[in-house]
Amino acid sequence: MKSLPTFCLAVLTMASFQASAELNAAKIIGTILNAIPQQQPAPARPAPATPPAATGGAVPSAPPAATANSKVDWTPLFKSWERGCGGNPTLDAFTMGLEDGKIVLPSPYRESVGKLTKTKKSREVTIRLPMSGTYYGLPVKGFERYYVEETGMNGYELVLAVPKGAAQKALARVAYRPDPEADFKAMVSSSGQDAALSCDTSM
Numbered sequence: 001m002k003s004l005p006t007f008c009l010a011v012l013t014m015a016s017f018q019a020s021a022e023l024n025a026a027k028i029i030g031t032i033l034n035a036i037p038q039q040q041p042a043p044a045r046p047a048p049a050t051p052p053a054a055t056g057g058a059v060p061s062a063p064p065a066a067t068a069n070s071k072v073d074w075t076p077l078f079k080s081w082e083r084g085c086g087g088n089p090t091l092d093a094f095t096m097g098l099e100d101g102k103i104v105l106p107s108p109y110r111e112s113v114g115k116l117t118k119t120k121k122s123r124e125v126t127i128r129l130p131m132s133g134t135y136y137g138l139p140v141k142g143f144e145r146y147y148v149e150e151t152g153m154n155g156y157e158l159v160l161a162v163p164k165g166a167a168q169k170a171l172a173r174v175a176y177r178p179d180p181e182a183d184f185k186a187m188v189s190s191s192g193q194d195a196a197l198s199c200d201t202s203m
Contacts, residue, residue: 072133084179085199152203167195
C-alpha cells in the first residue's frame, strides 16, 4: 500500500496532466475554428428612392400641345366676300348652322374652331366662335354673327388678331367689290382692339 504523500502526489500529477490535455484540446479547437472562413453578412439593399410628391397632390401635366390646324387658311372659304359679301355653299351652311348652335364645317376648318357661345341682350343676339388660322396671312381670332330680332339688322365679322391699321394695310391689295343689287360690301372695321372683316347685310 502506497503511503499517503505518495498517493497525493500521484493524484496531483494526474490532475495536472488532465488540465494540460484539456487546455491543449481547447487551443486546437480554437485554431480549427479560426481557420474556417466566416460567412460575411450580405450588405443591406438600399431602399428605393421615393419620388417627390407633386404640389397640391396632383401630378403636373405637360404643357398643352399646339393646335394641329392652327395654320389653316380661311381665305378660300371667305373668298366670296370679295363680291358683295356673297356666299357659297360651304359658307352658307356654316352661317346658317350657327343660328341652331351647330358648327357645320368640313375638315380642316372644323378642327380649327373652339366652343360656340350665344348671348342675348334684349333683342340683340350675338353668336361667337373662336378660330385659329390665317386670312391672307393675318391671324384669325374668331367669327361673329349678330342680329336684332324683329328688325332687319344683321351682319357677320371675321375677327383678326391685329389692329385695324395693320389689317387695312395688309388687305389693301384685295379688291372688295360691292353687291350690284343690294350694295353690300366687305370692309375692314374694328372689333374691340382687334380688326375685323365685316359684312353688314342689314336691310
